[in-house]
Amino acid sequence: MYFVDTLETEGLGNRSYLAGGPGGAVAVDPPRDIDRVIAAAARRGVPIAYVAETHVHNDYVTGGLELARLTGAHYLVPADAAVSYRRVLVHDGDEFDVDPVNGLGLHAVATPGHTPHHTSYVLTERGRPLAAFTGGSLLIGTVGRPDLVEPRLTEELARAQHRSARRLVEQLPDETAVLPTHGFGSFCSVGRVGTDATTTIGAERHRNDALVKDVDRFVADLLAALSDIPAYYAHMGPVNSAGPRPLDLTPPEPADAEELARRLAAGEWVVDLRARTAFAAGHLAGSFNFEGKGRLATYLAWLIPWGKPVTLLAASPEQVAAAQRELARVGIDRPAAAATGRPEDWLRPGDHLRAFPRATFADLAAVWRTGARPVVLDVRRSAERAAGRIEGSLHVPVHQLHGRTAELPEGSEVWVHCATGMRAAIAASLLDAAGHRVVAVDDDFAVAAAAGLPVDTSDEAG
Incomplete structure (x- = not known):
């Protein structure tokens, strides 16, 4: 038995x-x-x-x-x-x-x-x-x-x-x-x-x-x-x-609006765990969006400079605790601080939330049909892009984007996409924090061609 x-x-x-x-x-x-x-x-x-x-x-x-x-x-x-x-x-x-x-x-x-x-x-x-x-x-x-x-x-x-x-x-x-x-x-x-x-x-x-x-x-x-x-x-x-040290899952120190502003000004990472739809609708300027229900540990640990302090923002203490547990699995042991509630709670007097639009590939195709050629940024990995890409799109994999935002055209609106929307949301938050105007394409790339976009599937697609 x-x-x-x-x-x-x-x-x-x-x-x-x-x-x-x-x-x-x-x-x-x-x-x-x-x-x-x-x-x-x-x-x-x-x-x-x-x-x-x-x-x-x-x-x-x-x-x-x-x-x-x-x-x-x-x-x-x-x-x-x-x-x-x-x-x-x-x-x-x-x-x-x-x-x-x-x-x-x-x-x-x-x-x-x-x-x-x-x-x-x-x-x-x-x-x-x-x-x-x-x-x-x-x-x-x-x-x-x-x-x-x-x-x-x-x-x-x-x-x-x-x-x-x-x-x-x-x-x-x-x-x-x-x-x-x-x-x-x-x-x-x-x-x-x-x-x-x-x-x-x-x-x-x-x-x-x-x-x-x-x-x-x-x-x-x-x-x-x-x-x-x-x-x-x-x-x-x-x-x-x-030999890893014993795990410590005690709650991180709470951060108020002044503390969050100080950490952002110091160049620390302030990570908003809320759903990408909520983040796009209103978020703390300079914060990054890594959904708690996405592949948080993989992508945050991949992108963050190793050892950089991270502060977590979430709707509830339970979301912070779940994220803390997941991050500890990849060696991000102790968040520097955390704040919970509504994004309005994280603002100092006089500060305002930032927001950016979300769209579908059909929305992008509608813009394309007007004759406009917006900046389209593909943040998938190279192997994914090799199977098909939107003609004329730029390519920076999401794990490289934080160090390459200066390569994007200044002043232009950037439509950013991945395969399903999750990585595009991360990328959009990075671009938004860097001062770019951004549209997050929250859609499945498999529908891009059917939506009317020119998708190149040749072996030379790169």
């Missing part, structure tokens, strides 16, 4: 797992906010006997070290991972008794590729494989990206991914569940990620790129599919190697 509980971290596109039986459990790749894992174990009424890391993560701060400390669990970390704390060194083939009474164990399988030291863990029942926790190795339809360690190792690690995926398939029966950490929107995945919620060794055998392509074609396709790496990834590996 065994269980596997999945802990989704949707904003980062990752999953962690708690698995075991009545006598003990293992937590695999736990998130920074370990109270979620402890609560899951409490609901099951089981002790956490082991905490297992598949690799030193590049996309989030692990909660593994603190979880092991608090629960007294054995902390399993691949032997070749360079870390600064005591742990149980895991080698290929090692076995661990998770719930000895019920015959549940953990079998380590070296699966280098996502990192050189990457290790997968197979949950077994009296030696029979039940589920494979594959971290950033075998994902749903693809594998984890191999370019996060060192550029000179990228091709070598891509080839290792091919070998590792095939090793897992050779060792495990088709019915074995495949439970990856990455691949649900994480930038740690690459290639054609499957949309299924679950998968098995048998399913992957017939559709995973690493299993249906020969090594040379697989490597060539994988390297061609690599895209931008979020800037904050450079800080995650060192934090995880050194």
